[in-house]
Amino acid sequence: MRQWRALAVLGTAQFLMVLDTSVMNVSISQLVEDFDTEVTAIQAVITLYALVMAAFMATGGRLGDxxxxxxxxxxxLVVYGVGSGLTAVAPTLWMLALGWSVVEGLGAALVLPAMAALVAESYTGRDRAVAYGVIGGLAGAGIAVGPLLGGWVTTYLTWRLVFAGEVVVVIAMLCFRGAIPESPRPERRPRLDGVGAFLSAAGLGLGVLGVLQSGTWGWVQPQNPPFTVLGFAxxxxxVAAGVxxxxxxxxxxxxxxxxxxxPLIHLSxxxxxxxxxxxxxxxxxxxxLLGLFFAIPLYLQVVQGFDAFETGLRLLPVSVTMLVASVLASRLGRVMGPRRVVRLALLTLLGAITWLLATxxxxxDDAQFAGAMALLGVGMGLLASQLGNVVQSSAGEEERSEVGGLQFTAQNLGSALGTALIGSILVGALAHAFTTQVAKNPDVSQEARQQTSVALEAGISFVPTEQVRSAAERAGLPAAEVDAVTDSYATAQLNGLKAAILAAGGITLASLLVTTHLPTGRAGRGKDPGTGAPGVPLEQA
Structure with a gap:
């Protein structure tokens, strides 16, 4: 039992950092109200958190070496705790972005690659596969607890208490630091590649910034950009500059x-x-996952009018089934091989997304929605059970931190792109659908259409229909046209949400193409000829 003490501390770190994002996602509407801002601003804060982690994970991995x-x-952990404290007392949106997105993001970029490497160092063979299964399960637990805990605290107390509680948990983890074994000293310590760190962060930042702002700026035709380039958005x-x-x-x-x-990263x-x-x-x-977890809470809170706690309850099925599947499926990988499990997971996700679109x-329909959420959790849990071990099994002992940095860079780049891309698709589809609905509605006059067009050019946000009704009334529209514009916006909301979820389904289908070289054999025997690295080897087909 003593050998698992380190995993308890390391796993708590994983749990804590997954908890953060799920709390933020379920509290979107309250954050919009507390900071007197728009959904797109909170989207930017959530994206920035993932982006900071993605941009500095490789640097964090190298600093570990x-x-x-x-x-x-x-x-x-100390940096992360300071960020949590700043977030808990943030008086403005900018302070929220500094405390949560920047300081906590930097803390996570130091913690997570080191955590992945320490797990690999502390356990070998089948124990390592179990350890990564537990880490995946704790990530699932963070997603499970986050919406419910965050929803309850946000609705009945304040979301700030979650981040104050994180400070307490960080202090407790530091008190148990003795459970974490010392890393073996390398024969030669590498030097930090400062230029590489800057270039990687700048490139990722520019790429994600372009995707994030696409809903506001437009992809080609300018909508509401701060500037244009040769007449184009x-x-x-x-994005090209980032590339x-x-x-x-x-x-x-x-x-x-x-x-x-x-180098910062051995590209080999x-x-x-x-x-x-x-x-x-x-x-x-x-x-x-992050794209859906941005869109779905908006559907529940803005369209359905649920508070944060009610939203958390409706997200509970995905969280519970993800936790269970991620823990149980580590054995399934030893029987079927990671590639088959991952493909089964992606097909499960496609089924869940199709079901979700119908709801x-x-x-x-609470029963149908719960079923779709439960199936979504199964698919995500199957993925979580395999990928950490596959990635770390491709590394030699001296490469653990570097590969850990790559692992969490990939995860957080996906998170940043998910929130940015799915969010921009949602807003863009909402604007297009609203324009179409207003244009073809016979109850809307030409004058009202022109006023709507002017409002769209100034930018559109995902808001409750009552706000649209109030805006139409303030514009002096007749009662019949107020109803027509409000109904058009309500229809456009659903169309925007469906477009965003459909895009997630397209990405899921395309993801099958990148599974070609995942291991197909049973873990725990021999050496992986595809990697040439020790670890928890995985036989290749």
Missing amino acids: ILGRRRLFLVG PTLFV LVLAAFAKWERRREAHGTD LLHRLPLRSGLLTLVSQNLI IEPVI
């Missing part, structure tokens, strides 16, 4: 490797097909 993984884990140019910076990062890293200087790692396939699947998993109606 330089300073020691245990030391960095503990330093990261800046979105694709910003070019990442290309420069790759060239810089290859140059450092060629000269025998320590990505030539290992199981590792690359596992990382791409992690991006897909988190893109789908997006003006009046919710």
Whole structure:
């Protein structure tokens, strides 16, 4: 039993950092009200949190090699606790973004790669597979507890208490730091590649910024951008700039490797097909999950009018089944092989998304919605049970921190893109559907259509229909036209939500293409010829 004490501390860190995002997602409406802002602003804060983690995970992994993984884990916990404290007392949206998105994000970027490496160091063979199954289960538990705990606290007390509680948990974890074993000292400590760290962060930041703002700026035709480029919306140019910076990062890293200087990331790692396939699947998993967990609470809170606690209750089925599936399916991977389990998971997600699309109606059918959520959790749990072990099994002992950085970079890049992309699709589809509905509604006059067009050009947000009704009344529209515009917006809301969820389904289907090189055999025997690395080997087909 003593050997699992380290896992208890390390797993608590994983639980805590998953809890954060799920609390924020279920509290969107309350945050909009508390900070007197719009849904798109909270979307940006959530995206920034994931983006900061994605941008600095590789740096965090390399710092673990330089300073020691245990030391960095503990330093990261302190930074994370400071961020939680700032978030708990944040008086403005900017302070929320600083405390939660930036400081907590940086703390997580230090903690998570070190955690992944420490788990791999502390356990071998079948114990390591079990440990990663538990880590996946605790991630599921964070998603399970987050909506319910966050919803209850937000509705009956204040969401700030969740972050105050996180400070207490961090202090308790620091008190039990003795359970975490010291990492073996490397023969030579690598140096930090500062230029590589800057280029990777800048490239990821520009790419995600473009996707995040696409709903406001427009992809090609300018909608409401701060500037234009040759008459076009800046979105694709910003994304392209991010791609070019990442290309420069790759060239810089290859140059450092060629000269025998320590790179931020050994790009040769990505030539290992199981590792690359596992990382791409992690991006897909988190893109789908965080995209849906941004759209679904909006449906429940804004369209259905549920408070945060009622929203958390309706998200409970996905959380419970994800927790159960992620714990139980680690054995399934040993029987079927990770590739088959992951493909089964993606097909399960497709079924859940199809079912979910059928439940997006003006009046919710709680039984059907719960069934779709439960099936969604099964699919996510199956994915969570396999991918951490697949990725870490592709690494040698000296590569644990670096591969851990890649693992959590992939996860958080998927999270950032999920919130940004699905959110922008939702807002863009809402604007298009609203325009179409108003144009074809015979009860709306030409004058009202022009007023609606002006309002759309100024930007549209996902708000309750009563706000649209009030705006129409303030504009002096007759009662019949107020009803017509409000009904058009209500229909557009559902169409926007369905478009966002359908996009998640398309991404799920496309994700099957990146599973080709996942291991197919049973874990725990022999050596993985696809990696050439020790660890928990996985036989290749």
